[in-house]
Amino acid sequence: MRVRLKLPDIMLGQRVEDLVFTLKAPLVGWREATRGLRRLRRIAEIIAYTPNARTYGRLIRQAYLLKVARDIEGGASIEAYFQQLFSEVRRRLTTDAGLIGEMFNVVLVTVVMMTMMASIGILGFSGMIIMGLMGIVGLFFMPRTHYFVIDDTDIIGIIAGIVAGVLAMLFVDGYLATALPLLAYGLFKLPSITYDLRLRASLPIRVMTSFNELLTKPNPTPVRDLSPIEHDLIPLWREAKATGTPLFVGWSNVLVSEFIGAVQRTVTQGIMFGAMTVGVGGAFSIGLMGYLARIINYSSLMQVPVSVPFLLGMPQGAFYSAIGSGLAGGMIIQDWRLGALLGGILGIVAWFVLHSVLLIT
16 A cells, blocks of 8 residues: 655745746746646736736735736846746745744744643643644645655554554553554654655755756756655746757746755754754753652652642653654654654653653553
């Protein structure tokens, strides 16, 4: 069994149509350039008769690129035409990358807050769920640099996780039964995690090589459908190849370079924020709680009374927040497979640290 999923790319993915439009409009006209572009074609007729984008609200503002093309068409050279559209596309890509970075920042701050609250006993299992949901939010804003593939290893990993959880619940305790299933599933998916990380790392080279060969080779290597981003760029590559004009192909390379640069910046931001989410979450949950646990354990050995009203909820909250920070950070870095692996690892570490002083029983 092998099912390849393509989740919607709600930010940068929609800009590929803008790239194709920017490439075609200076040569064939803005209305003709919308043919075959699903999002822009639907509002082309409205734009043709729209005097002011503000009159028609958000829908028309999303298609401001078409309005720019309509206003300057016929009054400038094709080079100036392209530069005007390219400036608008570059502005949009920069804005989108900035918004995604802000979203990652929101996820990080939320996870840190949830971790601190859980580590002092205010939140428990619910905190882990909230962190996981925030990771899913961050995942939907990431560029689609790989397909989400569901295959036999997912089924095997889920079965192994269930078995590991049941055994842990029967012979160890219920807390470990939360972390072990995630770790088992993540380990079974580790080969595919590694493969997709390598695929993501080589994506810019693959794409730029294909577009550069349009200028250097009579039979250039086509863009291959190895990721949703590359799938969406295939029409742009075909348009550039069909024309074959060096100026036209050069424009396509400029557009793709700008787009891939925005994707790389966003991916780098995701890795940084995901790593900080895992690091900060682990530090608060395992480090801080482990430190308090040692103090409490030392005080009990010395027969010194330690009175903490919410003590009973602290280790449980720290344990669940460790798993939650791993889930959120892994999903921001890549997807749920890495989230499960990191969540399981942090959960196992937290269990050993806290269980060793008998705070989790």
